[in-house]
Amino acid sequence: MPKKVDHDARREELVLAAWRVIAARGIDEVTIREIARESGYSSGVLAHYFENKDDLLAHALRLSHTRIQKRYDAELGAPLPVDQLRGILLDNLPLDEQRELETRIEMSFWARALRNEALHEIQEQESETLRALLRELVVKAQADGAIAADHDVEEVLELLGAVIDGVSLHALLYPDRLPAEKQAKVMEFALRLLA
Amino acid sequence: MPKKVDHDARREELVLAAWRVIAARGIDEVTIREIARESGYSSGVLAHYFENKDDLLAHALRLSHTRIQKRYDAELGAPLPVDQLRGILLDNLPLDEQRELETRIEMSFWARALRNEALHEIQEQESETLRALLRELVVKAQADGAIAADHDVEEVLELLGAVIDGVSLHALLYPDRLPAEKQAKVMEFALRLLA
Numbered sequence: 162m163p164k165k166v167d168h169d170a171r172r173e174e175l176v177l178a179a180w181r182v183i184a185a186r187g188i189d190e191v192t193i194r195e196i197a198r199e200s201g202y203s204s205g206v207l208a209h210y211f212e213n214k215d216d217l218l219a220h221a222l223r224l225s226h227t228r229i230q231k232r233y234d235a236e237l238g239a240p241l242p243v244d245q246l247r248g249i250l251l252d253n254l255p256l257d258e259q260r261e262l263e264t265r266i267e268m269s270f271w272a273r274a275l276r277n278e279a280l281h282e283i284q285e286q287e288s289e290t291l292r293a294l295l296r297e298l299v300v301k302a303q304a305d306g307a308i309a310a311d312h313d314v315e316e317v318l319e320l321l322g323a324v325i326d327g328v329s330l331h332a333l334l335y336p337d338r339l340p341a342e343k344q345a346k347v348m349e350f351a352l353r354l355l356a
Numbered sequence: 357m358p359k360k361v362d363h364d365a366r367r368e369e370l371v372l373a374a375w376r377v378i379a380a381r382g383i384d385e386v387t388i389r390e391i392a393r394e395s396g397y398s399s400g401v402l403a404h405y406f407e408n409k410d411d412l413l414a415h416a417l418r419l420s421h422t423r424i425q426k427r428y429d430a431e432l433g434a435p436l437p438v439d440q441l442r443g444i445l446l447d448n449l450p451l452d453e454q455r456e457l458e459t460r461i462e463m464s465f466w467a468r469a470l471r472n473e474a475l476h477e478i479q480e481q482e483s484e485t486l487r488a489l490l491r492e493l494v495v496k497a498q499a500d501g502a503i504a505a506d507h508d509v510e511e512v513l514e515l516l517g518a519v520i521d522g523v524s525l526h527a528l529l530y531p532d533r534l535p536a537e538k539q540a541k542v543m544e545f546a547l548r549l550l551a
Contacts, residue, residue, distance in 0.1 A: 187471055189384030268467050274529060275460070276382055284529060312545075319523070319534070319542045320549075326525055327518025334469060334479060339514070347514045350507075354515075354549040 172210050172220070175200050179221045184262050188218065188269035218270070219283050225266045226287045229253070233294070242301035243308065243352070249294065250348050253325045255332050256341040264329045292318055308355045317355060324351050367405050367415070370395050374416045379457050383413065383464035413465070414478050420461045421482045424448070428489070438502035438547070441493040445543050448486070448520045450527050451536040459524045487513055503550045512550060519546050 178200030182191050193214055197204045211217040229252065236248030255261040274281040299317050302308040308317065328347050332339040339347075373395030377386050388409055392399040406412040424447065431443030450459040469476040494512050497503040503512065523542050527534040534542075 187384060187467055189382060265470070268470070271525060271529065272382055272463050272467060275463070281529070288530070316542060316545045319526070319538070320519065320545060322526060323519045323522025323542065324515065325522065327520065327522030328514070330466060330521055330525075331514070331517060334466065334476070335483070343514070347511060347518065350511045350515060 168210075171206075173224065175202065175207060175210055176217070176220050176224045179217055180225070180262065180266055183218075183221065183269050184265040188273055193217070215277060215279055218273075219279055221266060222270055222280065222283050222287070225263050226290075229263060230290075241307070242298050242305055246295065246298040246302055247348070247352060249291075249298065250321060250325060250352075251345055253291070253329070254341075254344045254348065255329055256344060261333065264333055268330065268333065288322075292322065295321060308352075312355060320355075321351065324348060363405075366401075368419065370397065370402060370405055371412070371415050371419045374412055375420070375457065375461055378413075378416065378464050379460040383468055388412070410472060410474055413468075414474055416461060417465055417475065417478050417482070420458050421485075424458060425485075436502065437493050437496035437500055441490065441497055442543070442547060444486075444489065444493065445516060445520060445547075446540055448524070449536075449539045449543065450524055451539060456528065459528055463525065463528065483517075487517065490516060503547075507550060515550075516546065519543060 175196070179191070179196045182196050182199050186195070191214075193204055193207055196217070197207050200207070207217070211220065232252055233249060236252055237245050239245045239248055252260070255264040270280060270284060274284045295318055296314060299308060299314055299321075303310045303312070303314070324347065328339065328344050332344050370391070374386070374391045377391050377394050381390070386409075388399055388402055391412070392402050395402070402412070406415065427447055428444060431447055432440050434440045434443055447455070450456040465475060465479060469479045490513055491509060494503060494509055494516075498505045498507070498509070519542065523534065523539050527539050
């Protein structure tokens with residue numbers, strides 16, 4: 162009897178290999194052959210799981226976002242909405258190795274998403290999912306008085322979203338200037354300003 | 357007598373052709389041949405002006421920053437430091453076609469700067485130049501009372517820097533969500549929070 166393959170597990174394994182290569186070499190220069198080499202499988206096996214490079218990249222971005230969202234459950238266990246909000250905001254910064262890898266993946270996709278509609282759509286969906294969660298928490302924090310009630314919710318969301326991606330970008334580009342505790346301080350500062 | 361060539365002007369002409377190709381096709385896929393075609397000159401002429409692709413890219417980034425800095429003179433003519441600050445901050449957002457092109461160039465470089473030391477160094481120098489100018493204006497605005505004096509200057513700078521790049525990124529990725537007037541509103545909101 163042939164060995165039974167767990168296709169979902171293998172797909173994830175291949176996507177993780179893609180992540181590592183993308184983080185190291187940049188998304189545009191990555192080839193299917195290199196990802197195959199990194200994964201230990203053949204290009205033929207990869208072709209069985211992914212239609213083409215863009216399909217593989219789309220899976221890589223989705224897996225990154227799925228992993229981020231799984232961590233949210235812990236953050237959402239905090240009693241106060243503003244602490245839940247803080248938890249989610251900090252979780253989106255490259256504060257440790259795992260999240261730095263995720264941020265590199267994300268950064269690799271930004272420029273490419275401008276020129277690839279399928280990737281752009283995934284990027285936008287995922288961005289809207291995060292914004293919907295943040296919106297809910299901001300509204301609750303405003304009801305609690307932890308964020309001033311007269312701030313426009315959409316402006317608060319744009320500001321916090323910009324701080325997440327701006328700080329993430331600068332932390333990767335200038336790690337000496339923005340070690341983890343400094344990144345967290347900037348986010349805390351933003352929350353204090355909104356209070 | 358051979359025609360006299362203005363080498364600086366030609367170098368700029370070639371770099372502008374590089375910009376257009378980078379903005380349209382992304383930095384990693386751009387070839388010297390494509391830039392030559394766009395410029396109307398031969399690859400041989402390009403080779404005369406730039407050692408290699410990275411050298412050309414470094415010039416493209418520098419020209420982008422030089423153009424941005426030239427515009428600062430106008431902003432720095434405002435009477436109040438906080439208005440000068442606002443002018444510089446807004447000038448760094450993709451509010452019109454020229455600045456959208458500059459932002460695309462910038463975005464293209466971010467991921468690449470992580471893996472290319474020469475580009476990273478230019479990126480960091482230019483970032484420090486902007487930060488030095490913003491620092492000066494923030495300190496003056498604090499003395500004037502337009503920014504609260506008890507805010508830590510470095511935290512203010514990190515926040516404003518994050519808002520510039522975060523809003524720029526989101527404006528390019530999600531132009532329907534962040535048209536020019538919305539981008540400006542987010543920046544005004546940040547300044548109001550700091551008051």
